[in-house]
Amino acid sequence: MTTTTSMLETYPAEIKLGRGRLAATIDVLISCAEACTACADACLSEGSVAGLVKCVRATTDCADICGTTARVLSRNTGYDADTSRALLEACAVTCGSCGDECWARARMHEHCRICAEC
Amino acid sequence: MTTTTSMLETYPAEIKLGRGRLAATIDVLISCAEACTACADACLSEGSVAGLVKCVRATTDCADICGTTARVLSRNTGYDADTSRALLEACAVTCGSCGDECWARARMHEHCRICAEC
Amino acid sequence: MTTTTSMLETYPAEIKLGRGRLAATIDVLISCAEACTACADACLSEGSVAGLVKCVRATTDCADICGTTARVLSRNTGYDADTSRALLEACAVTCGSCGDECWARARMHEHCRICAEC
Amino acid sequence: MTTTTSMLETYPAEIKLGRGRLAATIDVLISCAEACTACADACLSEGSVAGLVKCVRATTDCADICGTTARVLSRNTGYDADTSRALLEACAVTCGSCGDECWARARMHEHCRICAEC
Numbered sequence: 173m174t175t176t177t178s179m180l181e182t183y184p185a186e187i188k189l190g191r192g193r194l195a196a197t198i199d200v201l202i203s204c205a206e207a208c209t210a211c212a213d214a215c216l217s218e219g220s221v222a223g224l225v226k227c228v229r230a231t232t233d234c235a236d237i238c239g240t241t242a243r244v245l246s247r248n249t250g251y252d253a254d255t256s257r258a259l260l261e262a263c264a265v266t267c268g269s270c271g272d273e274c275w276a277r278a279r280m281h282e283h284c285r286i287c288a289e290c
Numbered sequence: 291m292t293t294t295t296s297m298l299e300t301y302p303a304e305i306k307l308g309r310g311r312l313a314a315t316i317d318v319l320i321s322c323a324e325a326c327t328a329c330a331d332a333c334l335s336e337g338s339v340a341g342l343v344k345c346v347r348a349t350t351d352c353a354d355i356c357g358t359t360a361r362v363l364s365r366n367t368g369y370d371a372d373t374s375r376a377l378l379e380a381c382a383v384t385c386g387s388c389g390d391e392c393w394a395r396a397r398m399h400e401h402c403r404i405c406a407e408c
Numbered sequence: 409m410t411t412t413t414s415m416l417e418t419y420p421a422e423i424k425l426g427r428g429r430l431a432a433t434i435d436v437l438i439s440c441a442e443a444c445t446a447c448a449d450a451c452l453s454e455g456s457v458a459g460l461v462k463c464v465r466a467t468t469d470c471a472d473i474c475g476t477t478a479r480v481l482s483r484n485t486g487y488d489a490d491t492s493r494a495l496l497e498a499c500a501v502t503c504g505s506c507g508d509e510c511w512a513r514a515r516m517h518e519h520c521r522i523c524a525e526c
Numbered sequence: 527m528t529t530t531t532s533m534l535e536t537y538p539a540e541i542k543l544g545r546g547r548l549a550a551t552i553d554v555l556i557s558c559a560e561a562c563t564a565c566a567d568a569c570l571s572e573g574s575v576a577g578l579v580k581c582v583r584a585t586t587d588c589a590d591i592c593g594t595t596a597r598v599l600s601r602n603t604g605y606d607a608d609t610s611r612a613l614l615e616a617c618a619v620t621c622g623s624c625g626d627e628c629w630a631r632a633r634m635h636e637h638c639r640i641c642a643e644c
Contacts, residue, residue, distance in 0.1 A: 175439040175526065179446035182518040185453040202438060205409040209482045210415035216485040216579045217421040226368030226568045232586075233362050233373060239475065240358045244351050246445045249343030249452040252387050255351060258380035265376040273368075282418040290411065293557040293644065297564035300636040303571040315622040320556060321529040327600045328533035332459045334603040335539040342453045350468075357593065364563045367570040408529065462604030469598050469609060476594045480587050486580030488623045491587060495615035501612040509604075 174199055176246070187248050194245060201242035201263070206289040208235035208270065211287035218281065227273045231287060234270035236265050292317055294364070305366050312363060319360035319381070322408040326353035326388065329405035336399065349372045349405060352388035355381050410435055412482070423484045430481065437478035437499070440526040444471035444506065447523035454517065463509045467523060470506035473499050528553055530600070541602050542552035548599065555617070558644040562589035562624065565641035572635065581627050585641060588624035591617050 177195040180187070187194065208231040214223040215231070241263040244256065263278035305312065326349040333342040333349070336368040338354070359381040377392065392406035413431040416423070423430065444467040451460040451467070477499040480492065510524035531549040534541070541548065543563045562585040569578040569585070598610065626644035 175443045175522070176446070177520050178522050179443055179450070179519060182522060183450050183453065184517075184519070198442070202442060206434070206438060206478070206482065207411050207415055209479050210412070210419070210467070213483040213583070214415070214419050216582055217419065219576075220575075221357050221576050221579060222408040225575060228570055228582075230370065233365065233370075235479075236358045236361055237373075237377065240354045242442070243354055243445050243471075246442065247347050247351060247449040249449050250347040250391075252348065252351075255355075255380075255384045255387050258383040259355065262373075262376035262380040266373045268371050269373050281420075283415060283420070286411070286414050286418060286620070293561045293640070294564070296640050297561055297568070297637060300640060301564070301568050301571065302635075316560070320560060324552070324556060324600065325529045325533055327597050328530070328537070331465070331601040331603050332533070332537050334464055334534050335537065337458075339458050339461060340455075343457060346452055346464075347449070353597075356630070360560070361589075365567040367567050370558050382598065390602070399538075400532060401538070404529070404536060465601050465604040467600060467605065469606075472594045472597055472611065473609075476590045479590055483583050483587065486583040486627075488584065488587075491591075491616075491620045491623050494619040495591065498609075498612035498616040500611045504607050505606050 176202070179246075183248055185248065186255075188251055198242050198245050200290075201238045201245070204267065205235045205238040205242065207287045207290045208232070208238065211274065211283050214281070214283040215265070224281075227277060227284065230270040230273040234266050237266045294320070297364075301366055303366070306369055306371075316360050316363050318408075319356045319363070322385065323353045323356040323360065325405045325408045326350070326356065327399050329392065332399070332401040340397075342395065345395060345402065348388040348391040352384050355384045414440070415482075417482055421484065424487055424489075434478050434481050436526075437474045440503065441471045441474040441478065443523045443526045444468070444474065447510065447519050450517070450519040460513070460517075463513060463520065466506040466509040470502050473502045502522070533600075537602055539602065542605055542607075552596050552599050554644070555592045555599070558614070558621065559589045559592040559596065561641045561644045562581050562586070562592065565628065568635070568637040578631065578635075581631060581638065584624040584627040588620050591620045 176198045180191045212228045212231040215228045274284040278285035294316045298309045298313050330346045330349040333346045392402040396403035416427045448464045448467040451464045461516045510520040514521035530552045534545045534549050565586040566582045570580045628638040632639035
């Protein structure tokens with residue numbers, strides 16, 4: 173059981189979403205943020221970095237947005253469905269763009285492959 | 291001239307958006323993030339905090355999302371219009387919700403009024 | 409195997425720290441940041457929030473600092489030992505303060521107990 | 527008067543630090559975080575990016591740490607001097623390393639010069 177699940181189970185008020193799915197979503201976002209942070213840095217250390225700058229940018233944005241989305245979803249006090257929905261949509265768009273960028277490099281760079289599979 | 295403007299002016303490649311408007315947008319987002327961080331904390335220090343928890347949550351989310359949006363807009367390498375647009379839309383929704391929350395308290399709490407006007 | 413470990417294993421250059429210990433440290437910091445974000449929000453939803461504002465503040469700071477420390481440790485390009493050491497020291501101080509705050513409430517609030525044990 | 531100053535002036539409890547100096551410090555940290563985010567991205571867009579990866583990493587770390595320090599200093603509820611002091615020390619070390627990195631490139635890249643002067 174992850175920390176996210178334990179914490180959600182002890183939340184002292186109603187949560188309008190299923191706690192199991194919510195915890196799973198937060199954990200995926202946290203993993204994706206970490207993979208993207210690491211992939212941006214791994215790209216920087218490749219000899220071919222000049223060809224990877226778009227990937228560095230896409231993963232850096234994706235890390236920022238997934239991290240923020242995970243934190244927003246972790247807050248249940250005064251839940252605002254509009255904010256969550258709009259942010260999740262932005263997060264999906266960003267993950268799509270970043271995934272395309274990483275897939276295009278997945279054969280050459282193992283870190284891009286793992287990041288794309290997140 | 292703000293630091294944001296100076297930095298955008300020295301960006302070494304093409305920027306697909308007007309640099310003046312882009313800098314102004316980033317600066318507004320940065321100010322809003324700071325106002326929201328401070329408003330969340332000021333609400334926590336009010337004797338009436340129990341009635342302000344929804345405001346603490348809304349401003350904390352808004353600070354996170356405005357901060358991330360400012361950083362994404364500050365990156366021009368490999369610009370991806372879809373990511374920027376989706377994130378700006380999520381940011382507008384969040385600022386709307388947070389602004390409503392702060393306006394409702396603007397008469398009682400000066401920090402909520404200033405935050406709402408951001 | 410966590411995403412953090414997989415990503416560190418594919419880093420294309422030398423890492424001056426043991427990869428296993430580094431991954432474990434990053435994962436602990438990420439879990440701690442999530443627990444703290446959730447604990448701050450759970451405290452906000454307690455009826456006794458007025459007595460928990462110091463805990464909300466401590467956990468919010470701790471989430472910010474652990475999140476940043478995890479990202480800095482996830483970057484290995486151009487490693488700077490002075491930055492890592494100073495930030496880890498600040499992180500240890502913050503976790504100590506936050507842990508004290510959460511322990512003091514651990515008997516009354518399960519979310520504070522789990523957060524304190526992180 | 528900056529938003530930071532307005533917000534600090536409306537904080538409803540005692541602040542153990544001078545509000546003017548505190549606001550100035552927060553504003554400098556916010557500017558520095560923005561300059562570093564923009565400098566990391568400008569370096570990515572330089573033809574000579576392969577020689578700038580250490581600068582990208584240093585500015586990315588510095589942006590993260592300055593942003594977090596600004597947020598921690600913006601929170602006055604339940605002030606903890608140990609956390610603030612330790613984080614400011616880590617921030618000073620990071621800014622020193624990042625400044626050295628940017629100064630070394632200040633003659634060639636205007637964005638590094640402006641960033642170094644922050």
